[in-house]
């Protein structure tokens with residue numbers, strides 16, 4: 036994974052925004068507070084600490100204008116790397132080359148003096164980030180308006196909620212003409228109005244600057260970034276297209292695979308994917324031969340021809356060779372969307388009554404089967420998702436070799452016209468605790484043909500519009 040497209044063609048020197056070479060960060064961990072003192076007093080004649088490497092030999096080159104997400108579980112080293120790049124932390128080894136003015140939005144409050152008011156902190160922070168006195172004076176009102184925290188702007192920052200601190204920090208960062216914006220999870224602390232304001236700013240910023248972004252929100256990562264870097268145990272384990280890296284990361288996090296290191300998991304996954312592609316190719320070749328036999332036997336009568344056309348449509352939208360993961364207790368065989376008459380379709384319209392069908396085979400006994408799906412737009416944002424735990428359906432246990440078909444019948448929402456993909460999942464357990472047995476990423480693709488949606492992500496099932504003049 037490390038040799039992914041994003042890594043293959045190294046940018047020329049002029050294109051580089053951030054270059055991190057062989058960077059490591061070692062912390063000294065003292066078992067008891069007095070050990071720190073002993074270490075100081077004995078000046079290295081004996082070691083009272085153990086070393087902990089939060090970052091190990093990190094190489095990372097980010098181009099000017101790239102938007103890069105850092106993902107990884109708690110403690111993976113994401114914040115440490117951002118702090119090193121921002122110059123807040125000194126690395127233990129390696130070198131860094133950062134070109135351009137950085138606006139770092141790191142740990143909350145770290146850039147503010149808690150005893151000073153918001154207003155005073157605006158001046159301090161903006162000046163640390165490189166603005167002159169005149170520029171600060173010119174932009175102060177805009178910063179206050181962006182932060183939008185009312186009279187609190189005159190109160191000491193120690194009285195602020197975490198959301199208020201985030202608002203103020205973001206407001207300053209948005210007004211310092213940064214060329215590199217570094218954002219560490221700040222979007223998760225604000226309310227929805229703030230998050231939307233920041234997201235709007237980040238989207239605009241992406242057009243002109245370099246973005247380095249840490250978030251546990253995979254939706255935000257796929258929507259805002261064009262590259263994702265997965266850190267685990269202080270090293271880079273994957274670097275590439277956000278939805279692929281995020282998928283592998285989620286597969287590792289979701290299952291019992293967490294006992295494996297991320298590196299071992301990725302190796303195993305890559306081998307399994309290669310084998311699956313071979314097996315699927317063989318199966319498809321066999322299916323093609325069988326289909327030919329049907330054509331010769333059935334002859335060119337209308338009914339056979341219709342069935343073939345529909346099969347062809349279904350096959351074009353269900354992809355077997357997609358990324359998949361899981362414990363292997365079930366295998367998804369086919370998925371399709373039917374119209375109200377039970378006819379498979381590859382195009383849907385907002386408001387249509389449709390059934391999304393998933394057919395699978397149990398490869399071990401599953402006593403609490405769950406079948407689910409999630410529909411995503413072309414940016415990888417989940418539009419809607421559902422699974423069998425969200426109904427009163429009582430599902431009996433399935434045994435090895437049982438085939439089962441789940442049908443989710445619903446009025447299709449009003450979405451923008453275009454292509455949508457669907458993740459499919461078979462699990463065993465409850466909605467809170469389950470084991471994924473087969474999870475296929477973007478396996479079902481279909482088109483929304485007609486849409487009344489002119490603005491926004493989705494439309495509404497408008498029941499009627501009235502207008503009265505001088506009522």
Ligand SMILES: Nc1ncnc2c1ncn2[C@@H]1O[C@H](COP(=O)(O)OP(=O)(O)OP(=O)(O)O)[C@@H](O)[C@H]1O
Pocket residue numbers: 062063064087089107108109110111112113114115116
């Ligand atoms: N000052 C410190 N002294 C000792 N260990 C530290 C220190 N700061 C961080 N660490 C350790 O370094 C590792 C990396 O921490 P870091 O905060 O970079 O992780 P992270 O990926 O940002 O995690 P999270 O998602 O929880 O924010 C963790 O194991 C953490 O305990």
